[in-house]
Amino acid sequence: KAGVTQTPRYLIKTRGQQVTLSCSPISGHRSVSWYQQTPGQGLQFLFEYFSETQRNKGNFPGRFSGRQFSNSRSEMNVSTLELGDSALYLCASSLWGPGGELFDTEAFFGQGTRLTVV
Amino acid sequence: GEDVEQSLFLSVREGDSSVINCTYTDSSSTYLYWYKQEPGAGLQLLTYIFSNMDMKQDQRLTVLLNKKDKHLSLRIADTQTGDSAIYFCAEKKGAGTASKLTFGTGTRLQVTL
Numbered sequence: 001k002a003g004v005t006q007t008p009r010y011l012i013k014t015r016g017q018q019v020t021l022s023c024s025p026i027s028g029h030r031s032v033s034w035y036q037q038t039p040g041q042g043l044q045f046l047f048e049y050f051s052e053t054q055r056n057k058g059n060f061p062g063r064f065s066g067r068q069f070s071n072s073r074s075e076m077n078v079s080t081l082e083l084g085d086s087a088l089y090l091c092a093s094s095l096w097g098p099g100g101e102l103f104d105t106e107a108f109f110g111q112g113t114r115l116t117v118v
Numbered sequence: 119g120e121d122v123e124q125s126l127f128l129s130v131r132e133g134d135s136s137v138i139n140c141t142y143t144d145s146s147s148t149y150l151y152w153y154k155q156e157p158g159a160g161l162q163l164l165t166y167i168f169s170n171m172d173m174k175q176d177q178r179l180t181v182l183l184n185k186k187d188k189h190l191s192l193r194i195a196d197t198q199t200g201d202s203a204i205y206f207c208a209e210k211k212g213a214g215t216a217s218k219l220t221f222g223t224g225t226r227l228q229v230t231l
Contacts, residue, residue: 004160033218043206043221056218090160092219107219109153109160 002027004093004110012116018079021113025072025093031055032074033107034066037088046089049074081117088112122209122222129228136194138225140207145188147209151219152181152192155204164192164205194227202229 005024013019025032033056034046045058049068066076072093078085092107123141130136142150148169153161167174167181167190174181180193190207207222 006160035219035221042223043208045218045220048218058218092161106163106166108163111158111160 004091004108006089006091006110006113008113009111010114010116012118013081014118015081015083017081018077019081019115020075020077021089021091021115023074023076023091023093023110025074025091026095026108029093029095029108030072031094032068032072033092033094034074034076035090035092036060037090037112038086043090046076078115083117086115086117088114122207122220124205124207124222124225126223127226127228129230130197131230132197132199134197136192136197136201136227136229138192138194138205138207138227140190140192140222142188142190142207142209142222143220144209144211145185147211149210150181150183150190151208151210152179152190153206153208153221155206155224157203161206197227197229199229199231202227 007022023032031050033048035043036046037043046060047054047066048056052068063079068074090109090112092109094107149166151166152164154164155161165176165179165181167183172183178195182191194201204224204226206224208219
């Protein structure tokens with residue numbers, strides 16, 4: 001069974017640009033969460049999607065957005081990039097029961113996309 | 119407070135036991151986790167414990183939970199050089215699909231020969 005796949009692995013962008021990161025969850029997993037990891041702030045929750053709907057959101061500005069497709073693949077977008085957006089962006093997928101209840105507690109993480117803003 | 123706290127660094131000799139500590143924030147957290155992150159890699163779930171348990175053992179790993187003090191620890195027996203990594207504790211706040219993981223600051227474990 002393939003794991004969580006994030007693309008691209010590395011990305012360099014300049015300030016003011018926008019970027020889209022992709023995450024393909026484990027087959028059958030319906031929940032995808034995104035996290036930002038920086039040396040200063042550690043791991044911070046961005047948002048979670050389940051069945052194409054955003055279910056939970058962290059404390060990030062509106063420049064950070066995401067979406068989930070019908071095949072559970074998710075993308076996150078960051079507009080008007082700032083130097084402080086340089087980070088490792090991790091996505092995690094989880095298996096959820098048909099009623100939206102927690103069926104399997106384990107979150108599987110991808111290897112991340114390392115974004116550098118110059 | 120909002121932060122899940124861990125000590126930043128731990129150094130142990132190969133073959134000794136390592137104990138990594140974590141203080142979490144929400145007494146209603148349902149699950150508590152330990153993740154391992156090796157250089158250049160994502161997070162690997164090592165083990166988790168449900169909040170109604172005091173202890174969980176899984177091969178070389180032992181998790182202890184003190185709900186009263188909101189204290190979680192991970193003991194690694196017979197620590198090996200391959201255990202060198204950053205270890206994160208995390209708590210799951212909320213329920214069902216509205217839940218999210220809140221991570222600690224991470225403890226860098228260095229294993230010396």
